[in-house]
Amino acid sequence: xxxxxxxxxxxxxxxxxxxxxxxxxxxxxxxxxxxxxxxxxxxxxxxxxxxxxxxxxxxxxxxxxxxxxxxxxxxxxxxxxxxxxxxxxxxxxxxxxxxxxxxxxxxxxxxxxxxx
Amino acid sequence: xxxxxxxxxxxxxxxxxxxxxxxxxxxxxxxxxxxxxxxxxxxxxxxxxxxxxxxxxxxxxxxxxxxxxxxxxxxxxxxxxxxxxxxxxxxxxxxxxxxxxxxxxxxxxxxxxxxxxxxxxxxxxxxxxxxxxxxxxxxxxxxxxxxxxxxxxxxxxxxxxxxxxxxxxxxxxxxxxxxxxxxxxxxxxxxxxxxxxxxxxxxxxxxxxxxxxxxxxxxxxxxxxxxxxxxxxxxxxxxxxxxxxxxxxxxxxxxxxxxxxxxxxxxxxxxxxxxxxxxxxxxxxxxxxxx
Numbered sequence: 001x002x003x004x005x006x007x008x009x010x011x012x013x014x015x016x017x018x019x020x021x022x023x024x025x026x027x028x029x030x031x032x033x034x035x036x037x038x039x040x041x042x043x044x045x046x047x048x049x050x051x052x053x054x055x056x057x058x059x060x061x062x063x064x065x066x067x068x069x070x071x072x073x074x075x076x077x078x079x080x081x082x083x084x085x086x087x088x089x090x091x092x093x094x095x096x097x098x099x100x101x102x103x104x105x106x107x108x109x110x111x112x113x114x115x116x
Numbered sequence: 117x118x119x120x121x122x123x124x125x126x127x128x129x130x131x132x133x134x135x136x137x138x139x140x141x142x143x144x145x146x147x148x149x150x151x152x153x154x155x156x157x158x159x160x161x162x163x164x165x166x167x168x169x170x171x172x173x174x175x176x177x178x179x180x181x182x183x184x185x186x187x188x189x190x191x192x193x194x195x196x197x198x199x200x201x202x203x204x205x206x207x208x209x210x211x212x213x214x215x216x217x218x219x220x221x222x223x224x225x226x227x228x229x230x231x232x233x234x235x236x237x238x239x240x241x242x243x244x245x246x247x248x249x250x251x252x253x254x255x256x257x258x259x260x261x262x263x264x265x266x267x268x269x270x271x272x273x274x275x276x277x278x279x280x281x282x283x284x285x286x287x288x289x290x291x292x293x294x295x296x297x298x299x300x301x302x303x304x305x306x307x308x309x310x311x312x313x314x315x316x317x318x319x320x321x322x323x324x325x326x327x328x329x330x331x332x333x334x335x336x337x338x339x340x341x342x343x344x345x346x347x348x349x350x351x352x353x354x355x356x357x358x359x360x361x362x363x364x365x366x367x368x369x370x371x372x373x374x375x376x377x378x379x380x381x382x383x384x385x386x387x388x389x390x391x392x393x394x395x396x397x398x399x400x401x402x403x404x405x406x407x
Contacts, residue, residue, distance in 0.1 A: 005315055008262070012322035015255035021403045048252065052196050053181050100181045102250030104203070105401070108183075 022047040022101040029113040037089075037115050041069075041082040047101035048077035054099035056082050061092030061112070088115045120401060123180060126173045127245065128397035132274075132390065133169060134239045135267065137162040137217075139275015141232040146305055147298045153282055153290070156225040159235075163217040166238060170211055174198075177245075206244035213238040239271055240264040246400030247324045259323045262316040269312040274393075276302055277386040284379040292367060292375065299364040299378075306356060313349070325404050335406040338399060345395045348388050355385040 023046040029035045043056065051073045058066040068085040082095060095111040140154045140162075178193040179186045198204040217234040220227050243249070248256070248263035283290040283298065321342070325333070333339055359381050367374035 008258075008315060008319050009322070011255075011258050012262075012319040013327040015251070015258070015323050021405075047250070050181075050200060052199075098183060102203070102252070103247060103403070104177060104181055104245070104249075105403070106181055106183050 021103060021105045022049060022099050022107050024097070024109055024111070027095075027111050031111055032113065034114040034116050037087045039083070041084075041095055041111075041113075043080045043082075043095070043097055043111065045078050045080070045099060045101075047103075049073065049080065049099040049101055051077065053106070054080065054097075056080055056095050056097040058082055058084065059094050059096060061094060064091075066093060090115050120180060122176055122186075123401055124394075124397045126169060126176055127400060128394050130166065130169050130173060130242060131267075131270075131393045131397060133162055133166050134235070134242060135271035135274045135393070136278060137166065138232070138235040138239045138268070138271040139273065140279065141228060141235050141275075142272050143275045143279045144228055145232060147276075147279070147301050148294065153279065156221045159231065160218050160221050163214045163221070163235070163238075166214045167211065167218075170207065170214065173245075174207055203244050203249050206241040206249070210238045210241035213241070236268060239267050242267055248320065251323060255323065259320060262319040262323070265312055266316040266320065269309045269316070270389075270393075272305065273309050273313075274386075274389055276306070277382055277389060280382045281379065281386060284375050284382060286379075292370075295375065295378075296364065296368045299359070299367065303360055303364075306360070310353065310356070317349075330405065332406050333404075336402065336404055338402040338404045341395050341399050341402070345392055345399070348392050348395070352385055352388045352392075355381050355388070359385075 024043055025046050026044045028042045029038055041056075041058070054073075055071050056069075058069045060066045066084070066088070070083045070085065072081045072083065073079065074081070080097065080099070092112065092114050095113075096108070097111065098106060098108040100106045137159060141159065144154065174194060174197060175186060175189050178184075178189045178197045181197065182189070182193050184193065198208055213234045217231055217238065220231045220234060224230070243260050243263035246263075248259040250256075251259040280295075280299065280302075282288065283295045334343075359378065363374060363378050363381060367378060
């Protein structure tokens, strides 16, 4: 019995903490960066996202249409890639993203960057 | 902080109804008492209520996860939730188990063990809603197992409290001897229940919070609600101990007001238990990190 208890506790202590709401860990371009027109915008999250309920939209800071962009997910489900159909024109951009992971909590956020 | 009151309410109601249904069926297996106290109509009504709550919960979850209002949820969104591995499957299994519980109780009311198992499956499926469903890989399996056992143990405790309250109620046809025998029979079961709750609760806590404890401990409401849950749990343990070591022996020894005291202490213990269910319904939607 005491072995079972010790085993269960060790198992739990060795496991990585779970159940955090998904968070944006990193992005390329980074928040606030000024870059050459990127071929893709990559968002990396802390949790595996459900692709059917997660996504992102690209909008221009000046309100003009940003053009179409395709949303893809990396195989591990933790990275979301936004691929513009055409090279981005110079100016400010905002990525409006949303994501749901296993804890069922829907999170949303924005990422801003400038194309030189 | 309490952004989804409907989600909390539905989770609470599901824990209460499915936990109690399982606990009442379990009580019939380990306790000597006339079965007329919990007729099959009661179980059928609870399973039906569980179905309604599960259906509502499915629509609510689809709305929450898609970022829609309840009115805007359509079949497509519900189908997306049902197609999710783990969470979606558990929803389907739970609904099937509840339908089967109703069928068994309606057609073969004597099949108490089958109904108990089906009610157990429906209850255990609730483990997928919340933190345990979000843990990945082998750790996820361990977390689910711990949460499932936690739910089963809590259900047994809840069912026993409701039964003891019914048996000690004014006008109850149950004689003192049966009540005393039932309380005595619960001693062993109760010890297992408490041990299971303590162990599986500790495992689930470590898996959610991480070990060593994060520097940001107690910086989100999750920690304070969990601490409150622990305090209430300890208070329930205290009441259970008073019952076991003082009130139940008094009843067996024929003390005059023993039934009255037992009724009061069970009532208080049940109120604390219901409060814990409300805390858990809320806790499962919060994250331990302050971000």
